[in-house]
Amino acid sequence: MHHLGADAIERAWQILDQIPGRATGAYSHSQGIKGLRDTIAAGIEARDGFPADPNDIFLTDGASPAVHMMMQLLIRSEKDGILCPIPQYPLYSASIALHGGTLVPYYLDEATGWGLEVSELKKQLADTKSKGITPRAVVVINPGNPTGQVLAEDNQRGIVEFCKQEGLILLADEVYQENVYVPEKKFHSFKKVARSMGYGEKDISIVSFQSVSKGYYGECGKRGGYMEVTGFGPEIREQIYKVASVNLCSNISGQILASLVMSPPKVGDESYESYYAEKDGILSSLMRRAKTLEDAFNNLEGVTCNKAEGAMYLFPCIRLPEKAIKAAEAAKTAPDNFYCRRLLNATGIVFRSWFWLWADSGHLAF
Amino acid sequence: MHHLGADAIERAWQILDQIPGRATGAYSHSQGIKGLRDTIAAGIEARDGFPADPNDIFLTDGASPAVHMMMQLLIRSEKDGILCPIPQYPLYSASIALHGGTLVPYYLDEATGWGLEVSELKKQLADTKSKGITPRAVVVINPGNPTGQVLAEDNQRGIVEFCKQEGLILLADEVYQENVYVPEKKFHSFKKVARSMGYGEKDISIVSFQSVSKGYYGECGKRGGYMEVTGFGPEIREQIYKVASVNLCSNISGQILASLVMSPPKVGDESYESYYAEKDGILSSLMRRAKTLEDAFNNLEGVTCNKAEGAMYLFPCIRLPEKAIKAAEAAKTAPDNFYCRRLLNATGIVFRSWFWLWADSGHLAF
Structure with missing residues (x-):
């Protein structure tokens, strides 16, 4: 406390x-x-x-x-x-x-x-x-x-x-x-x-x-x-x-x-130090995690990701290999849908709904 | 406390x-x-x-x-x-x-x-x-x-x-x-x-x-x-x-x-007594005030009011005398409007907006 x-x-x-x-x-x-x-x-x-x-x-x-x-x-x-x-x-x-x-x-x-x-x-x-x-x-x-x-x-x-x-x-x-x-x-x-x-x-x-x-x-x-x-x-x-x-x-x-x-504690206020420590801790942690995830994406084969500048999101671009696209065609499903289902089954990761808005351009939103 | x-x-x-x-x-x-x-x-x-x-x-x-x-x-x-x-x-x-x-x-x-x-x-x-x-x-x-x-x-x-x-x-x-x-x-x-x-x-x-x-x-x-x-x-x-x-x-x-x-203290709970006393105090006070206002309305000349059964409202009926209606006509305004303005000027009481929905039937909502 x-x-x-x-x-x-x-x-x-x-x-x-x-x-x-x-x-x-x-x-x-x-x-x-x-x-x-x-x-x-x-x-x-x-x-x-x-x-x-x-x-x-x-x-x-x-x-x-x-x-x-x-x-x-x-x-x-x-x-x-x-x-x-x-x-x-x-x-x-x-x-x-x-x-x-x-x-x-x-x-x-x-x-x-x-x-x-x-x-x-x-x-x-x-x-x-x-x-x-x-x-x-x-x-x-x-x-x-x-x-x-x-x-x-x-x-x-x-x-x-x-x-x-x-x-x-x-x-x-x-x-x-x-x-x-x-x-x-x-x-x-x-x-x-x-x-x-x-x-x-x-x-x-x-x-x-x-x-x-x-x-x-x-x-x-x-x-x-x-x-x-x-x-x-x-x-x-x-x-x-x-x-x-x-x-x-x-x-x-x-x-x-x-x-x-819109009016947090100011320099000189008794609470300022603990406020600042908590704020800085949270923002530093968010920053660190964003950077970690950005690097992780960019180290994945076929994945590129813009710099994490702000907010709480990364929006990587995933390029599926020819073989995956062919496999999707054989399974009579769209390549992105195929990828998402495979990802879900293999890892439990679910794509959020707005992915579908953007699927046509080969992007997957996390 | x-x-x-x-x-x-x-x-x-x-x-x-x-x-x-x-x-x-x-x-x-x-x-x-x-x-x-x-x-x-x-x-x-x-x-x-x-x-x-x-x-x-x-x-x-x-x-x-x-x-x-x-x-x-x-x-x-x-x-x-x-x-x-x-x-x-x-x-x-x-x-x-x-x-x-x-x-x-x-x-x-x-x-x-x-x-x-x-x-x-x-x-x-x-x-x-x-x-x-x-x-x-x-x-x-x-x-x-x-x-x-x-x-x-x-x-x-x-x-x-x-x-x-x-x-x-x-x-x-x-x-x-x-x-x-x-x-x-x-x-x-x-x-x-x-x-x-x-x-x-x-x-x-x-x-x-x-x-x-x-x-x-x-x-x-x-x-x-x-x-x-x-x-x-x-x-x-x-x-x-x-x-x-x-x-x-x-x-x-x-x-x-x-x-x-939807789940207040029950009989036997430690808090029940103080909860009940507060609840009863508030509801009794509301009931008393409703009854007082109802009686007050019904004692006013030209005013009738239905029984205060529930909620927090009374909806009295005010019948304006011929003289007031004539005075309103002379002032080129509707009788209810005339009454409300006179009431406002004389007492500071303002009628709530939904009054206007009902004005045609001679009612004034408080």
């Missing part, structure tokens, strides 16, 4: 004081408790060096409900398209399907470490428009899920410029912002990138998703998270609030955790 | 043992932790005297997300109708609107204590079909929100028979099951009523919603609840599970609370 520092106890009282009636069992404001949103906004400011407004924060039961909320608001019919990365995290395909919209795929470039080429976005956008689909938003997952890349700041600038030019909403899945494992890369929020380009509220609409389920905290069972919604007019803001209020509020423990994630 | 009984500590360990890895910070099964669902199923059995299956339980972040889940599954287009009571709790109108369906109103009968007449259901059903709307389900809120009635068992039997005959899904909002304030009425779950009529899984589809936000517990900020889904085939069950899994799982603290709500 940890010794609880005086600063931790003081913080607990501060948080209780921020909750009307000190009642963690009561409904809160549908955007979340105001004092906690103040803390989160201050945390975003400290991270980005640009102002953040507590009224832009919507606390949610993890990031998933926030994504659904935005999809619900953005999608009017199957004629509305949402650009999504492929490979992607299946939350997005599921949410778009549930809300009756069209997923517009754009392909990440394995050759550039799963880079997001603006030329690819432009190509897919033109293609979409020619099919009579109205593009509404671009989903960008950074650090990448399931591809584990961290976008270069210059790449991010290109994406921001593209969204601004095309009037597209940027849905920035930034839940892995603490999970960066290479010294040459750094996490930059899309809002920070946009602001550093001189683009403000009136220039671009950005929604940033954050969660308590990732990072070094990983408290996924607590269902805490938020979205920061910038660059929308008051009428749209009112609609977002209306949708948020339909479920009354997110759970208060999750709200508190989200505020802690 | 309470002294924690040995049984409470023992229960905490039991619960921890039911959670894989004792990890309240990890994702659970998308329906909720199996051991907690076992407890809830046992609690339903004890309440109803009929079997309950833990696989029928879906734990959710309060009852609202469960309602949305069902609406998402039931509504294909604006040609699908959901029968809802009027007056109603606005969650239902909001959810139906969000999912693009049609709310089919049926009117509760104030003269019979906000009874739910099957003849009214039949009338609205015929009317709906004649408009080319496909009725899919009937929402019944018992005890009633915002009308505060408790349905008579005989009335419930009639509703079950109607749903069975018409092949309609019964969406039973039973979140106020502990809030019954009159000795002549008792809460009966719709599933129990159906089973006692001899109707099983193959005869009728019932979804029962329960929440930790009401009753004598009232822990609404914890966002705990569940739905019990019976009478659906395996293909539909799979679809319900798929929708549940899109948000990964509900928060674990809320899941634990839902299991506690």
Whole structure:
């Protein structure tokens, strides 16, 4: 058991004081408790060096409900398209399907470490428009899920410029912002990138998703998270609030955790040292394991794998030998299916569902 | 501070043992932790005297997300109708609107204590079909929100028979099951009523919603609840599970609370006495306040109010005098609007939003 520092106890009282009636069992404001949103906004400011407004924060039961909320608001019919990365995290395909919209795929470039080429976005956008689909938003997952890349700041600038030019909403899945494992890369929020380009509220609409389920905290069972919604007019803001209020509020423990994630102990605080040791231990371990797995993949015959830059994923490429492909043909099954079944039978390893989305290109996602 | 009984500590360990890895910070099964669902199923059995299956339980972040889940599954287009009571709790109108369906109103009968007449259901059903709307389900809120009635068992039997005959899904909002304030009425779950009529899984589809936000517990900020889904085939069950899994799982603290709500201390347990005293204190206070308010309304000139039987609501009828109606006309405003504004200015009392749904009949909802 940890010794609880005086600063931790003081913080607990501060948080209780921020909750009307000190009642963690009561409904809160549908955007979340105001004092906690103040803390989160201050945390975003400290991270980005640009102002953040507590009224832009919507606390949610993890990031998933926030994504659904935005999809619900953005999608009017199957004629509305949402650009999504492929490979992607299946939350997005599921949410778009549930809300009756069209997923517009754009392909990440394995050759550039799963880079997001603006030329690819432009190509897919033109293609979409020619099919009579109205593009509404671009989903960008950074650090990448399931591809584990961290976008270069210059790449991010290109994406921001593209969204601004095309009037597209940027849905920035930034839940892995603490999970960066290479010294040459750094996490930059899309809002920070946009602001550093001189683009403000009136220039671009950005929604940033954050969660308590990732990072070094990983408290996924607590269902805490938020979205920061910038660059929308008051009428749209009112609609977002209306949708948020339909479920009354997110759970208060999750709200508190989200505020802690965005305001960890600071240098000089009594708890700082033990906090830092634990954080560093977890992130170092994740980094070590990612590197070990990356090396293991690249040492396997027929397998290549991009650098593990961030998030919690590796996305290796497995090239099956001619003989395996022939054996699959003889067994009247697809080569990847054949490989997966053999792997399952021989080792017990099961491929995750989104593998099937990507099977045609010879990739297997772990 | 309470002294924690040995049984409470023992229960905490039991619960921890039911959670894989004792990890309240990890994702659970998308329906909720199996051991907690076992407890809830046992609690339903004890309440109803009929079997309950833990696989029928879906734990959710309060009852609202469960309602949305069902609406998402039931509504294909604006040609699908959901029968809802009027007056109603606005969650239902909001959810139906969000999912693009049609709310089919049926009117509760104030003269019979906000009874739910099957003849009214039949009338609205015929009317709906004649408009080319496909009725899919009937929402019944018992005890009633915002009308505060408790349905008579005989009335419930009639509703079950109607749903069975018409092949309609019964969406039973039973979140106020502990809030019954009159000795002549008792809460009966719709599933129990159906089973006692001899109707099983193959005869009728019932979804029962329960929440930790009401009753004598009232822990609404914890966002705990569940739905019990019976009478659906395996293909539909799979679809319900798929929708549940899109948000990964509900928060674990809320899941634990839902299991506690359905399995409070029993006679003989060390904690029983203090538990019972607290429960009885809360429910007696609610009952006393409901009765006080009911009497106060009925003593006001021009105001009548049905008996406070259950839930947490009274729904008085206010008859405006001719002079007030004339004054409203002179001010070029509707009489109810005129009354509400005068009330607001004179007393600071604000009418809740669902008032407007019901304003045409001269009712004001508190």
